[in-house]
Amino acid sequence: MDTRPAVVLSDVKKSFPLAGGASLEVLDVGRLELPVATCTVLRGRSGAGKTTLLNLIAGVALPSSGTIRVDDTDILGLSEARRDRFRARQVGYVFQSFNLLAAFSAVENVMLAMTFADVVPRRRQRGRAAELLARFGLAERLGHRPQHLSRGEQQRVAIARALANDPPLVLADEPCASLDARTAGVVLAAFLSVCRADGKTLLMVSHDTAALSEADRVLDMAELNRAEAAA
Amino acid sequence: MTILVIALKYLRGRLIASVLTAVSVALGVGLVIASVLMASGIREAFVTSATDYNLVVGAKGSPMQLVLGVVFRIDVATPNIRYTTYTALREDPRVEVAVPVMIGDAYQGFRYVATNAAYFAALPWRRRSFALAVGRQFHDDAPDAPAFEALLGAEAARSTGLRIGDRFSEGEEMAEYPFTVVGILKPTHSADDRAIFMSLASFWQMNEVAREQTMKPLTAVLIRPKRMSDLPGLHRERNVSADTQAVLPSGVILTIFSMMAMAQEALTMILATVGAIVLLYLFVAMYSATQERRREIATMRALGARRATVLGIVLLESGTLAAIGGIVGIIGGHAAAILAAAALSTRSGLVTEPFVFAPLEPVILAAVIVLGTMAGLLPAALAYRMEVTENLAPLS
Numbered sequence: 001m002d003t004r005p006a007v008v009l010s011d012v013k014k015s016f017p018l019a020g021g022a023s024l025e026v027l028d029v030g031r032l033e034l035p036v037a038t039c040t041v042l043r044g045r046s047g048a049g050k051t052t053l054l055n056l057i058a059g060v061a062l063p064s065s066g067t068i069r070v071d072d073t074d075i076l077g078l079s080e081a082r083r084d085r086f087r088a089r090q091v092g093y094v095f096q097s098f099n100l101l102a103a104f105s106a107v108e109n110v111m112l113a114m115t116f117a118d119v120v121p122r123r124r125q126r127g128r129a130a131e132l133l134a135r136f137g138l139a140e141r142l143g144h145r146p147q148h149l150s151r152g153e154q155q156r157v158a159i160a161r162a163l164a165n166d167p168p169l170v171l172a173d174e175p176c177a178s179l180d181a182r183t184a185g186v187v188l189a190a191f192l193s194v195c196r197a198d199g200k201t202l203l204m205v206s207h208d209t210a211a212l213s214e215a216d217r218v219l220d221m222a223e224l225n226r227a228e229a230a231a
Numbered sequence: 232m233t234i235l236v237i238a239l240k241y242l243r244g245r246l247i248a249s250v251l252t253a254v255s256v257a258l259g260v261g262l263v264i265a266s267v268l269m270a271s272g273i274r275e276a277f278v279t280s281a282t283d284y285n286l287v288v289g290a291k292g293s294p295m296q297l298v299l300g301v302v303f304r305i306d307v308a309t310p311n312i313r314y315t316t317y318t319a320l321r322e323d324p325r326v327e328v329a330v331p332v333m334i335g336d337a338y339q340g341f342r343y344v345a346t347n348a349a350y351f352a353a354l355p356w357r358r359r360s361f362a363l364a365v366g367r368q369f370h371d372d373a374p375d376a377p378a379f380e381a382l383l384g385a386e387a388a389r390s391t392g393l394r395i396g397d398r399f400s401e402g403e404e405m406a407e408y409p410f411t412v413v414g415i416l417k418p419t420h421s422a423d424d425r426a427i428f429m430s431l432a433s434f435w436q437m438n439e440v441a442r443e444q445t446m447k448p449l450t451a452v453l454i455r456p457k458r459m460s461d462l463p464g465l466h467r468e469r470n471v472s473a474d475t476q477a478v479l480p481s482g483v484i485l486t487i488f489s490m491m492a493m494a495q496e497a498l499t500m501i502l503a504t505v506g507a508i509v510l511l512y513l514f515v516a517m518y519s520a521t522q523e524r525r526r527e528i529a530t531m532r533a534l535g536a537r538r539a540t541v542l543g544i545v546l547l548e549s550g551t552l553a554a555i556g557g558i559v560g561i562i563g564g565h566a567a568a569i570l571a572a573a574a575l576s577t578r579s580g581l582v583t584e585p586f587v588f589a590p591l592e593p594v595i596l597a598a599v600i601v602l603g604t605m606a607g608l609l610p611a612a613l614a615y616r617m618e619v620t621e622n623l624a625p626l627s
Binding site: 052055058060061080081084085087088089091093095099101102103104108111112113114115116117122125161 | 232233234237240241243244245526527530531532533534535536537538539540619620623
């Protein structure tokens with residue numbers, strides 16, 4: 001069994017500049033490790049820096065200081081283009097608002113992630129996307145555009161898209177927050193089931209009791225974020 | 232999926248806006264193509280019609296009126312000259328071909344042109360050729376035995392509906408001497424398509440004024456010298472004569488072209504303005520599309536798309552719109568030129584060849600694609616520089 005952590009953050013700080021040369025520190029994490037193939041749920045009040053933390057781990061935002069290692073790779077040492085490629089291949093990202101692309105069908109939305117990662121051969125992309133969507137019960141919805149899908153279906157497409165390149169790390173930012181309780185339960189169950197079955201390391205922002213009860217570990221931003229504690 | 236497919240799907244996703252943008256590009260390109268085709272076509276038609284003969288001899292007056300009236304029949308004919316002018320030129324050893332021309336009235340708007348067989352002769356130096364669609368040419372009648380036979384230009388035959396064997400006349404004067412159609416010419420793409428040809432003898436007999444005259448009249452004589460070195464001498468001699476002037480049609484054509492050049496400069500400025508407006512429209516369309524798509528672009532970046540990839544998608548979209556608009560515009564421009572050529576032919580007999588693809592057209596298409604892609608450069612740069620996290624905030 002691989003005992004190395006999937007993600008390691010050391011002394012990571014993130015500040016935003018303010019007018020007059022001052023800055024606002026929103027995140028200060030001393031040490032955070034996410035073990036491989038575990039489900040960690042992150043909770044905290046609004047504005048506590050949860051999304052910022054996910055963005056830093058995904059490499060879509062850069063910290064003001066500190067180091068971030070994902071799958072033993074110092075992502076801050078990579079050039080932006082290499083970091084983009086690394087993210088496409090190693091990280092799956094599920095957004096709270098789904099963020100499906102309106103001009104593309106469900107299967108095309110999933111294929112889109114494969115296009116950017118360039119891991120799955122082009123001729124196999126459609127088949128893999130269809131297979132993933134079928135795992136989430138969307139075999140009959142492959143050609144539907146987002147506006148013709150229910151919110152629950154949209155989020156399942158978004159989850160399938162996050163898993164398209166079989167990334168070892170999956171980040172989810174309140175994936176069920178905009179769903180009703182019943183739909184959220186169905187979507188969350190499917191999501192966790194697939195992540196566990198495929199040995200993914202999952203870091204999920206959630207306040208859902210079902211998610212909290214299923215998690216291997218629950219982290220509270222109030223304890224994790226020293227900037228939050230100081231505030 | 233490739234980034235080209237992604238760009239095409241985005242274009243399809245906002246189909247109406249994409250179609251409108253492509254149509255605006257097509258209209259601009261079509262206007263340029265149609266204008267270029269018509270301008271070059273008219274120029275070519277003028278040259279083709281006027282350069283078979285090196286000299287036109289007619290009555291004193293405006294040189295341009297003489298050429299426009301005799302060659303293009305788009306001005307009133309000049310006063311008459313004597314038939315002996317023609318016979319003298321015919322006998323001149325420096326002259327290879329002398330063709331007498333008498334421009335008369337018209338039947339249903341189609342001008343009578345009295346001449347002889349030399350007008351239609353197939354000669355190696357002629358740019359134009361005459362071929363019969365049906366029937367035969369009129370006979371060169373003896374002055375005392377006019378046959379009143381008519382040979383119709385293609386457009387004259389089509390518009391009047393006259394067929395072989397039909398007899399026609401117009402007005403009381405002519406009613407006494409009806410003409411019989413003996414032949415119809417194939418299109419020549421010149422003013423001759425709108426002419427009704429007849430022998431000089433028939434015309435003189437039909438025309439009341441000419442009938443009474445002992446010395447028969449002519450409008451002009453078309454001259455081709457044996458050697459170009461004889462041209463200045465012929466030109467000078469006919470100009471110093473009290474009754475005649477000699478005009479170099481090529482000189483008149485140059486004058487016409489220099490007058491057209493001013494109009495063409497204005498047209499070029501208008502077309503350049505149209506092009507700028509089209510590019511501006513394309514820019515605005517791409518800019519608004521990129522602004523509307525900020526969240527989607529941020530999502531693609533979060534999924535691992537590089538900055539260069541989103542830049543490429545936007546550029547491919549604008550380039551594709553420009554390419555589609557350019558191709559449709561070239562086809563549409565030819566269609567418009569065909570319609571304009573038909574209208575021009577009906578009005579003046581000057582016919583262009585709008586089906587011919589000019590070598591300039593691939594250059595125009597390439598320029599449209601490059602400029603169209605460049606119109607997407609700023610929106611693409613906007614997409615390139617877009618801050619990901621700012622645009623990924625959850626929707627409320």
